[in-house]
Amino acid sequence: MSESPVILKAQDLHKSYRMGATRVVVLKGVDLAVREGEFVAVVGASGSGKSTLLHLLGGLDKPDKGHIQFRGRDVNRMSARGLNEYRNETVGFVFQFYHLLDELNVLENVILPAMVSRSVVGWLLARHQARRRAVALLDQLGLQERARHKPYQLSGGERQRVAIGRALMNQPTLLLADEPTGNLDSATGNGILTIFEQLHAAGQTIVLVTHDERVARRAQRIITLVDGKVRT
Numbered sequence: 001m002s003e004s005p006v007i008l009k010a011q012d013l014h015k016s017y018r019m020g021a022t023r024v025v026v027l028k029g030v031d032l033a034v035r036e037g038e039f040v041a042v043v044g045a046s047g048s049g050k051s052t053l054l055h056l057l058g059g060l061d062k063p064d065k066g067h068i069q070f071r072g073r074d075v076n077r078m079s080a081r082g083l084n085e086y087r088n089e090t091v092g093f094v095f096q097f098y099h100l101l102d103e104l105n106v107l108e109n110v111i112l113p114a115m116v117s118r119s120v121v122g123w124l125l126a127r128h129q130a131r132r133r134a135v136a137l138l139d140q141l142g143l144q145e146r147a148r149h150k151p152y153q154l155s156g157g158e159r160q161r162v163a164i165g166r167a168l169m170n171q172p173t174l175l176l177a178d179e180p181t182g183n184l185d186s187a188t189g190n191g192i193l194t195i196f197e198q199l200h201a202a203g204q205t206i207v208l209v210t211h212d213e214r215v216a217r218r219a220q221r222i223i224t225l226v227d228g229k230v231r232t
């Protein structure tokens, strides 16, 4: 069987944060490559830089040094428009604390990325289709009865499923998830991991960050961050 192509490649990533007079060095030369369709888990102790790395991969922050390439294009050399497109359409991001908008209902939260990526006219033309896709995603995630609820009316597991629906709305090539089960009890977390496994089986490329080895074992491959680098 031939291996699928590498779609995401990070080379020699360095990142530090300034905290007043001191500097916290987090990443000290991270290299990694993710193939199309892979389900990769990134593990490491708390503070090892997992979230930092995921934010860099998703174009939400910039490395001090090093390169990230997506299908051969350097993410940090994209135009503002290219970078927006990368963040909003190429990548789907699932956060540990969901980051849903409480003023919007479940359906509206899921549709939002489709709205953001279009002009007013484009949206008027696309909204029926976007709505159908959002409804189908809610069905797939077992949330059909929750479409009109507000996020604060939902359980943690339901909120995380909404956040997954939102991340999938624009059919991202790459799904990035930061501790998606970190706030859930183990049964609920299991349900979320099953969703990731199903997405992977359907061909979705996934990078999931976790400090929990049991969660990581559900992935196809595990990358460990130690001392600011990938343990080889």
Ligand SMILES: Nc1ncnc2c1ncn2[C@@H]1O[C@H](COP(=O)(O)OP(=O)(O)OP(=O)(O)O)[C@@H](O)[C@H]1O
Pocket (backbone or CB within 6 Å): 017, 018, 019, 024, 026, 044, 045, 046, 047, 048, 049, 050, 051, 052, 053, 211
């Ligand atoms: N914006 C920031 N400013 C200053 N320091 C930061 C910032 N973001 C992260 N750090 C520091 O960088 C280090 C790595 O943080 P990061 O959030 O990437 O770790 P993590 O592996 O995701 O940890 P956890 O498992 O607890 O989520 C930590 O020491 C943290 O305090």
Ligand SMILES: [Mg+2]
Pocket (backbone or CB within 6 Å): 050, 051, 052, 178, 179
């Ligand atoms: Mg983190």
